[in-house]
Amino acid sequence: MKMKKILALTCAAAMVFGLAACGSAAADTTAADTTGAETEETADLSGTISMAGSTSMEKLANAVAESFMAKYPGVTVTAEFTGSSAGIEAVTAGSVDIGNSSRALKDEEKEAGAVENIVAIDGIAVVTDPANTVSGLTKDQLISVYKGEVKSWSELGGEDAPIVVIGREAGSGTRGAFEELLELEDACAYASELDSTGAVIAKVAATPGAIGYVSLDALDDTVKAFALDGVEATAENIKAGNYFLSRPFVMATKGEISEQSEAVQELFKYLASDEGKQVISGVGLITVD
Template identity: 70%
Template sequence: MMMRKFMKKAAIVACCVALIGGVLTGCSKSDNNKDLNNSNSNNQGATNEPTKAEDNKQGNKKLSGSIMLVGSTSMEKLSRAVAEDFMSKNGGVIVTPEFVGSGAGIEAVLKGTADIGNSSRNLKDAEKEAGAVENIVAIDGIAVVLDKANTVTNLTKDDLIGIYTGTIRNWSDLGGSNQPIVVIGREAGSGTRGAFEEILKIEDQCAYANELDNTGAVMAKVASIPGAIGYVSLDVVDDSVNAASLDGVAPTAENIKAGDYFLSRPFVMATKGAISEQSELVQAFFDYMYSEDGKAIIEAVGLISID
């Protein structure tokens, strides 16, 4: 009898132990599953790229809005290239370039009708006094272009001064054929004209046969008229014309960087006030212009980037 009671109690204890063990095991498995799920979740967050929402939480704002670039026709290739690249990197931004000449571009930025005034020359003292700030973004060479049939390949600084002031009138005076020199230039207010005349110190002394209002027109006129000579931004020169060497130095980016080619000028993106005073979007645009991406575009269009 005593033995039966003892065995009955032992069976009850065994059952209780089994039940407790099962509960504990179930709890352990549940906790382990939770830990595993949390671990997987953390691992996924560590390996995946952050979402746009996460980017915003981290302080990376998405740019939006518009920028107006107004001014130099010589800066057209650069302006279009950087506008396209900047917009491709910032989907909410529109950059609109307009080409009306350097003087008009600086006037527009001072009036507040443009965010940036493109100028292919240094700013004048009067423009700076009015509040324009000179932000140089690149260096450009000015190429002297001749029609393809011209046999003259090299000109000195004195030759250029004589040609543009009208004291040298025939190519035979410079070793070429007996042919009148047709002097082509840009209109008053052009940054290219301003830089060209300033470098040669012949402001208000030039005797132009034609004064044209954009770079493309100068190229076309020189290409089509025998004996013509003109000046254009180096980055637009193509095989429709010949680009003369100056004082024996070819017009190349390498020679300009070395300081050996004397006809060079800055490309300026003027602002009204310092860059730090501009909108967040305009400041971001200048950050891009001075970044490695911006420098790559500048060099890709044949200009010299600023270090």
């Protein structure tokens, strides 16, 4: 009788162990199948994606291209930085897949077939050389400076030195957004009009009394950013709606995203994912919820 009980328990234990082992093997097989499917999907995606446009979006475009190609080795992403208007013209002409614009699209651009896909929010920082003793401006003061109505820093509480007004070239998304937000279209008295964000930073840093505007994510310690209406130029203040100089970063397509190639569609899915949002945040931009 005792022997029968021992045999029964032994068999039961063996059955339980067997089932557990089978369950474990099944789980391992499922995990392997899932991983294999993901790997196969990643390997299967191939093609090219071409972008052109805003110089202010250079850091974002390069970061997205690098991380996307690492995830999808079969896809090649290229980017040129020709200015927002040129990027929109290129995408509507069909010479690139994506036109990068650091401003909202104009009605005529939309009528030409460009679709506005906002991928991030950027702030525009107003900068000066680090030696400038003025640390903040009101909105009205900023407008007066760019109109040429205020010509010396002494009128703003600073040294008796001329204000050198620096801006971007016509067609720049940064310039378009800056002038539109301040209602300064065709009203700015520029001493210099430069063709890239980097050129503005270099010019302002090297010119005593200079003032310029640049994308927030391009800020470095060679220049000093003004507080505007008492609010510092930070992502937190832009998210809170307290900083008045902010703009969309647009990756425009000719037609809806659903009409694009598989690779382009996947790029937009990637930008909306947690992984893509980390890339956007990593270059100092604000993600779109």
